[in-house]
Amino acid sequence: MDAIALLKADHRSVEKLFKEFEAAGARASATKSKVVSAIITELSVHADIEELLFYPAASKAAAQTKPMVLESLEEHLSFKRLLADLEKMEPVDERFDAKVTVLIEQVRHHVSEEEQDLFPKVTKGLSQVRLAELGDELDKAKSAVSTRPHPNAPNTTPGKALAGLVSGAIDRARDAVEHVTP
Ligand SMILES: [Fe+2]
Numbered sequence: 001m002d003a004i005a006l007l008k009a010d011h012r013s014v015e016k017l018f019k020e021f022e023a024a025g026a027r028a029s030a031t032k033s034k035v036v037s038a039i040i041t042e043l044s045v046h047a048d049i050e051e052l053l054f055y056p057a058a059s060k061a062a063a064q065t066k067p068m069v070l071e072s073l074e075e076h077l078s079f080k081r082l083l084a085d086l087e088k089m090e091p092v093d094e095r096f097d098a099k100v101t102v103l104i105e106q107v108r109h110h111v112s113e114e115e116q117d118l119f120p121k122v123t124k125g126l127s128q129v130r131l132a133e134l135g136d137e138l139d140k141a142k143s144a145v146s147t148r149p150h151p152n153a154p155n156t157t158p159g160k161a162l163a164g165l166v167s168g169a170i171d172r173a174r175d176a177v178e179h180v181t182p
């Protein structure tokens with residue numbers, strides 16, 4: 001799968017979770033908690049593979065892409081802060097729904113800018129072979145990067161590469177422990 005198709009598939013899968021959250025009733029705490037956990041994992045992994053591999057390639061793909069990538073990094077930072085807050089909250093918390101609503105607004109805005117502005121320029125600037133290679137690299141990175149938000153970690157290379165792999169390993173160890181704990 002080429003890089004753009006892979007990232008768009010991730011966007012669709014996160015949007016599906018957003019719709020599930022929006023469809024859950026006000027008192028559907030268990031559903032909301034499960035859906036938000038899935039949102040945290042999917043968005044953390046997606047943001048990480050973009051920051052680690054896609055954005056560095058995108059920055060060099062065309063003359064106008066660098067400022068778009070810089071804006072994207074700021075948007076990631078902003079929604080990762082919300083994800084980090086949500087990680088510590090429960091659906092019964094007074095501000096839980098409000099925080100998820102703001103998260104959804106921010107991510108929808110970010111996704112539409114990527115798909116309408118950045119991705120078309122990257123598609124033009126990189127060869128089909130490079131896009132396919134990059135797609136394979138993104139796919140492989142999914143199983144190594146962080147599953148949690150880490151808003152204070154570096155989000156550009158080279159600091160990102162090392163910090164991401166270390167926190168990815170730690171997150172996966174924590175995920176494994178939490179999944180076996182009743
Ligand atoms: Fe992004």
Ligand SMILES: [Fe+2]
Pocket residue numbers: 007011046050111114
């Ligand atoms: Fe994205």
